[in-house]
Amino acid sequence: MRLIGSTTSPYVRKVRVYLEETGHDYEFTTVDAWNPEPSLLDLAPVGKVPVLVLDQGPPLFESNLCIEYLDSLLPDAQRLIPSSGEWRWQVLRLQALANGMIDATATRTVELRKPDVAQMKTVLDRETKRIDRILTTFERLVDPSHKLVGGRLSSADLVLGVALQYLDFRYTADWRKTAPRLAAWFVPMTEKPSFKTTLPPGFTPPA
DSSP states (O other): OEEEEOSSOHHHHHHHHHHHHHTOOOEEEEOOTTSOOHHHHHHOTTOOSOEEEOSSSOOEESHHHHHHHHHHTSOGGGOSSOSSSHHHHHHHHHHHHHHHHHHHHHHHHHHHTSOGGGOOHHHHHHHHHHHHHHHHHHHHHOOTTSOSBTTBOOHHHHHHHHHHHHHHHHTOSTHHHHOHHHHHHHHHHHTSHHHHTTOOTTOOOOO
């Protein structure tokens, strides 16, 4: 199995963290996602990473799809997305909320890379407010001493961890001032080997 992606993409990192956390055997190949080669487009016509090339069957793309597939390969007791029941929907709901923060941070980052005269303040304001709302929501619901759902690690925890570290990487670490409970919850995630080995090149996490 081979994962194709960028070392700075939070979408790729979600899958890498999941793979490391669950012990799947895989090869990681880096590409320039902004200038995709024809070989990548043949695998993923959407022209985005990550792309998961399977030993058998067509390649998969889009990070949530990749994680869902990989999770389906595990025994029920080891899955990070419950296969059924209320816990499944709680995990997927919070995972979607964390994904929303990644999306907002990525959109804001892309907007800021435009020349000053081309940047849209409305876009920057909208995405900043989106990030703030999601941080406030997680600040209300997290317990710093527990995982998000059912007292055990789930994909929602991993995606939220990636989302928060992406804020540190591309936006600001000041979110900790207004979300201290979330900041306390986040500390053990940053100490996981799956997070340490997948840090973007040149990025030093805040102390």
